[in-house]
Amino acid sequence: MKNKEGKTIGSINIVTAIPGPKAKALLAKKLQHVPKGPFNTVETFVAKAEGALITDVDGNTFIDFAGAIGTLNVGHRPTRVVQALTEQVNQYLHTCFHVMMYEPYIQLAEMLNEITPGEHEKKTFFLSSGAEAVENAIKLARKYTGRKGIISFERGFHGRTYMAMSLTSKVKPYKYEFGPFAPETYKWSFPYYFYSSLTPLELDNRLLKQFERFFLSEVPPEEIAAIIMEPVQGEGGFVIPSAYFVQQVKAICEKYQILFIADEIQTGFGRTGKMFAIDHFGVVPDIITMSKSLGAGIPISAVTGKAEIMDAANPGEIGGTYGGSPLGCVAALEVIKMIKEQDLLKRSLEIGNAFKQTFTGLQNQCKQIGEVRQLGAMCAIEFIKDPVTKEPNKELVTDILAKAQQKGLILMSAGLYGNIIRLLTPLVITDEQLLEGFTVLAKTILDCCRGT
Missing domain, CATH: 3.40.640.10 (Type I PLP-dependent aspartate aminotransferase-like (Major domain))
Known part of the structure; x- marks a missing residue:
C-alpha cells in the first residue's frame, strides 16, 4: 500500500511483477524437473516467512491469507x-x-x-x-x-x-x-x-x-x-x-x-x-x-x-x-x-467478526457476491453471476485471485465450481496486517466486479 506521497506503507511490498526475474528462472527449472501435476497457487518461490508474511526470492513481501491451506494457524516460523x-x-x-x-x-x-x-x-x-x-x-x-x-x-x-x-x-x-x-x-x-x-x-x-x-x-x-x-x-x-x-x-x-x-x-x-x-x-x-x-x-x-x-x-x-x-x-x-x-481461540473469533463486518457490507456494492459466511476465522465469499439464478462465477474468482496476488495478497479458491474465495489467515496476524489484507481484497473485488 502507498500513502499520498507514494511511499510504501504497511507490510506488503511488491517490487517486481509476479513472478519476478529470479522466480522466472526457478520456474523454468521446475518445468524441466517437476511434473505438471502438482498445482501452485502463486507463481513465485519463498525466501523467508514470518507470522502472516512471506517474502519471495525477488524481495516481494506478501500477506498470507492462505496459510498453507490451513496449516499455519500459529503462523510461519513461530519462535517457540x-x-x-x-x-x-x-x-x-x-x-x-x-x-x-x-x-x-x-x-x-x-x-x-x-x-x-x-x-x-x-x-x-x-x-x-x-x-x-x-x-x-x-x-x-x-x-x-x-x-x-x-x-x-x-x-x-x-x-x-x-x-x-x-x-x-x-x-x-x-x-x-x-x-x-x-x-x-x-x-x-x-x-x-x-x-x-x-x-x-x-x-x-x-x-x-x-x-x-x-x-x-x-x-x-x-x-x-x-x-x-x-x-x-x-x-x-x-x-x-x-x-x-x-x-x-x-x-x-x-x-x-x-x-x-x-x-x-x-x-x-x-x-x-x-x-x-x-x-x-x-x-x-x-x-x-x-x-x-x-x-x-x-x-x-x-x-x-x-x-x-x-x-x-x-x-x-x-x-x-x-x-x-x-x-x-x-x-x-x-x-x-x-x-x-495466546488465546488464539478468541483471536479467531475477532478475525471472523472483522471479516464479516468488512465483506457483508460489500454485498451492496457488488451483486456478484452471493454469500459471505464464516465460523470463527474460517471465512468464505461465494461469487455468482446473477442473484436470481445464483449461477456460480468461477471466472470472477480467478480474476480476483490473480489481481490480488499482483497486489501482494495470497488467496485460494474453493468449492465444487471454484467460485468461492476462502480465507485461512494465520491466527497470529496483526490487526494492521489484517486490515491491510482486507483493504486489498475489498478493492480488488470491487474493481473486478465493475470490470476495471
Whole structure:
C-alpha cells in the first residue's frame, strides 16, 4: 500500500511483477524437473516467512491469507516452535517409534486425549499426513465394527490416497481418470442452504429422510462401519451445516451402532473459534482425525478415538515409519500451548467478526457476491453471476485471485465450481496486517466486479 506521497506503507511490498526475474528462472527449472501435476497457487518461490508474511526470492513481501491451506494457524516460523525444533534436532532426529520409542510421542498423545471432545477414555496414535489419518480411521472403524461400508458427504474432501480419494466428492482435479476406487464407499447429501429454496430446517429434514431411505434402497445400516464428516466443509467451500443436522446424523449413527468420524484436518486447532469445529455442534465423535495446523508446518497427523475402538487393532496392524516423528511431536506440543496461552481461540473469533463486518457490507456494492459466511476465522465469499439464478462465477474468482496476488495478497479458491474465495489467515496476524489484507481484497473485488 502507498500513502499520498507514494511511499510504501504497511507490510506488503511488491517490487517486481509476479513472478519476478529470479522466480522466472526457478520456474523454468521446475518445468524441466517437476511434473505438471502438482498445482501452485502463486507463481513465485519463498525466501523467508514470518507470522502472516512471506517474502519471495525477488524481495516481494506478501500477506498470507492462505496459510498453507490451513496449516499455519500459529503462523510461519513461530519462535517457540523453532526453539523446540532446534533443541530436538540437537538430541535426535528419528528413531522410528516402532523401533525405539521417545517421550514426545507419549506427551502429545496424552495432550490430545485431554483436549479432544468427550470425557470418555481415549487413545491416540500418529502418522505423517491427513490422508493417512483418514485411511487409518477407516481401518480402525472396520476392524472394530466388523463392517465394511463407509459413508462420506457430497463436496467433502478427505485426501488423495485411494481410500481418502474414494471418500472425496469432487471429481476434477482429484479423481478424474484415477479409478477404480475403493469399494463399499457411499455419498450422502450435505446441506447447502444458500442454494436451497427451503428453510434450513426444511432442507435438513428432507436430507435426513433421504438418509433413512438410503438404508432401504442402497445398503442396510448393519453393513455401515462409519460416517465421516467435515464439521465445516473445507475444499467444498466452507459450507457450514446446522447444529441440528450434525446432531441428527450422530443420532442415526447411534441408532444403528455406526461410528461417527469427525475429519478436523482443516477445521481443527482454533480455526473456527473453538479448538475443534465439532464443538460448535454439540456432538462428540467416536474418532477424530487431525493434521495441518497441528504441526505448524512440520508433517504430522493424529487419530484420536474411544479407547476400545483404538485398541481394536493388534500390534503391527497400524502405524508407519515416519508416523509421529520427534520433530512433529515437539512442534505440535508447542502449537497447542501457543493456542492456549495466546488465546488464539478468541483471536479467531475477532478475525471472523472483522471479516464479516468488512465483506457483508460489500454485498451492496457488488451483486456478484452471493454469500459471505464464516465460523470463527474460517471465512468464505461465494461469487455468482446473477442473484436470481445464483449461477456460480468461477471466472470472477480467478480474476480476483490473480489481481490480488499482483497486489501482494495470497488467496485460494474453493468449492465444487471454484467460485468461492476462502480465507485461512494465520491466527497470529496483526490487526494492521489484517486490515491491510482486507483493504486489498475489498478493492480488488470491487474493481473486478465493475470490470476495471
